[in-house]
Amino acid sequence: MKPSRTLPLALLTGLLLAACGASPDRQAPNVDLQATLTGTAVNLRATVSDNVGVTLVEFYRGTEKIGEDREAPYTATDTVTSAQNGALAYRAVARDAAGNLGEDTATVNVDIDAAPxxxxxxxxxxxxxxxxxxxxxxxxxxxxxxxxxxxxxxxxxxxxxxxxxxxxxxxxxxxxxxxxxxxxxxxxxxxxxxxxxxxxxALDPGEDNDVLERATLINIGEGVNARIAGVARDRDYYRFNAQAGDRLRLTVRTRSGLFPQSTLDPYVEILMPDGRTVLERDDDSGEEYDADIRFNAPQAGTYYVMVTSFDIYDDETATDDDLNNQYRIELERR
Structure with missing residues (x-):
């Protein structure tokens, strides 16, 4: 903070002369403005002289006032950015006790490296x-x-x-x-x-298993998490080996299992080793939309399971490609 000062003798004299009816002061202040750029700060300093005294110095960037000072040294600081790169004009306007104005201008060249x-x-x-x-x-x-x-x-x-x-x-x-x-x-x-x-x-562990020839192996006693998604009419194929007379249980769980927010209503088929003959099929014999198939293997060989959406099975033009079509398939002995 600048120290407080008494009015200069010249200013007091000017005021007394004006009060006594002396000739009015018509002399404008003399102003010399210096502007220096340091980093992003423009430092302004106005050196002002007047025959009577200066009451105020205002600082402008273009037409925008950025500060003022009433005591010498008359200074102000402006912060610039890369958006203002180029020649930037500043102006200092000094006012004396009689209202006379004097001014000076200065220009700085702004060249700030903008962030990417x-x-x-x-x-x-x-x-x-x-x-x-x-x-x-x-x-x-x-x-x-x-x-x-x-x-x-x-x-x-x-x-x-x-x-x-x-x-x-x-x-x-x-x-x-x-x-x-x-x-x-x-x-x-x-x-x-x-x-x-x-x-x-949201990748299926067994993808790309949407055709019989690329069926995902699932062993008895295992389970796989997957989803019907990725294509408009997705089908997931699995294969497992069984002996004649094996008593097995195949479940496809959606909302009642690990995926309570699942949107899948599953349709399931178990195919014989020839890959064509349907041994069993199921839509919703389990809880909620679950499929639950209990069966005996009639012969030894590799069996196949097809899982899809009931909408896809029921309507040959329907599509069902929701990321929430999640399910878990499990094969176990019973």
């Missing part, structure tokens, strides 16, 4: 069939990008130093859930910007 900008795009935001996603970072910077880092769930997985800045991330069913992809762009000055994208991974 970045956005992220992915080839898909929900993986039900594809097992990888391509991630691209879209960046801009006034001086240039040094590198872009790619993170998956907080872990650095790739660094790219040349445009286009992109990478391909592989996924398996073990990563099912919502995953966070983050990109961080660095400019040549080390300034950063980042963006994130969420990707839902």
């Amino acid at each position: 900008t970045v956005s992220v795009s992915t080839s898909s935001t929900a993986l039900t069939r594809d097992t990888s996603v391509t991630v691209r970072a879209n960046t801009q910077d006034d001086r240039g990008i040094a590198k872009v880092e790619f993170y998956l769930d907080g872990q650095l997985v790739f660094t790219d130093t040349q445009a286009p800045y992109e990478t391909t991330l592989p996924f398996t069913f073990r990563q099912n859930g919502v995953r966070t992809i983050r990109v961080v762009a660095y400019d040549t000055a080390g300034q950063t910007a980042e963006a994130t994208q969420l990707v839902t991974v």
Whole structure:
């Protein structure tokens, strides 16, 4: 804080002369404005002289007032950004006791390195069939990008130093859930910007098992979590080995099991080793929408199971591709 001061003798004299009817003061203050740029701060200093005395100095950037000072030294500070790069004009206006105005201008050349900008795009935001996603970072910077880092769930997985800045991330069913992809762009000055994208991974452990020839093996006593999704009319095929006379139980659980929010109403068929003859079929003999089939194997061999949505089974034009079409299939002895 500047120390308080008494009115200068010249100012007091001017006021007394005006009060006594002397000639009015018509001399404007003399102003010399200096402007210096340090980092993002513009420091303004006005040196002012007047025959009577100065009462106020106002500082402007263009037409916008940015500050004022009533005591010498007359100063003000302005903060600038890269958006103001280029020639920037300042003005100081001094007022004396008689209301006379004097002014001076100064210009600084602003050249601030802007921080980069970045956005992220992915080839898909929900993986039900594809097992990888391509991630691209879209960046801009006034001086240039040094590198872009790619993170998956907080872990650095790739660094790219040349445009286009992109990478391909592989996924398996073990990563099912919502995953966070983050990109961080660095400019040549080390300034950063980042963006994130969420990707839902919902892969079936047995995919691609939508045809009999690629049926997923399920052993007696095992269970598999899966879903009817990824294509408009998905079917999942499984295979198991049995001996003649094996007493078995096959269940497909949805809402009553691990997935209370499941939207799947399952339809299940057990096929003989020829892959065509239906041994058993079931829609909803279990709890809720569950399928529950108890059967005896009539011969030794490899049997097949087909799981789909009842809507798909019941209507040859229907589609059912909801990510929440989750189920668990289990095969056990009874």
